Amino acid sequence: MAEYLPEITSDSVCPVDVKEELLDECESIWKQMEEISLLMMRVKALTAEYNQWQNRSPEIISTNPEVLLALGKEELQKVKNDLEVMLSTVQSKNKQLEEDLKREQQWLEEQEQILDAFNGIEEETKIQVEQLSKQSPNARAFYELQNKMLKIKIYKEEILNALGEFLEEHFPLPENGGSAKKKNSSEEPAVELLTLHEILEIFVNKLMSTPHEPYVTITDSFWPPYIELLLRYGIALRHPEDPNRIRLEAFHM
Secondary structure, three states, X not given: OHHHXXXXXXXOOOOHHHHHHHHHHHHHHHHHHHHHXXXXXXXXXXXXXXXXXXXXXXXXXXXXXXXXXXXXXXXXXXXXXXXXXXXXXXXXXXXXXXXHHHHHHHHHHXXXXXXXXXXXXXXXXXXHHHHHHHHOOOHHHHHHHHHHHHHHHHHHHHHXXXXXXXXXXXXXXXXXXXXXXXXXXXXXXXXXXXXXXXXXXXXXXXXHHOOOOOOEEOOOXXXXXXXXXXXXXXXXXXXXXXXXXXXXXXXXX
8 A cells, every 4th residue: 555655845735747747638539429429420420321311212323123223232331331340440549448448447546445444544643643742742743643644635635636626527417407306307397416436435434434334325416427436436336135235346455
């Protein structure tokens, strides 16, 4: 765990260069996702055009059935080739996105490990401060420990803020204002959805506060695509007996 802990000095608290590098990488991933969206739109347009040609009554160029058949095959082959090229491009982009997502998952696991380590250091420092305040008359040592604990808290907040900004930018809530209607009831008021950052924070707090019972019950405030994302990439796990309860994978173990 020590390899993940940055050296804390009085001049610097947060590794700005690492943070900027992560943000640049996230921006690059977002641009790739936009390219995929444009490619998917082009696929839809070509598919619609193909369907129109299928339903259209072509002008009679020749009365010779063999000529008409040859022309039809040629046209369909062109469309087929275009669609195959588009499919190959989309599959290639999807593979790249999966690799990028795996890297982001690894980054998330590392951040969870760092946070867990800082939580342990913070708790240890609190105990030391309390012991010194009761037993030691040395005020200088007491204030040094207090300053160390404050720096740890500040750095932990910086990490949490960076994680929150990344999730808010690349995993936003749906465009209907962050709310969803309850199932089987169109007249009931909409439920306010939680952001992915808030969901992860709930899981982390639950895991840290009650490690013997880390499962969280899924409510209407949990947007299903977020839950499926966490489950699919091994960030969260379902309860073996209750699919409505999930927990954060214990990366720190």
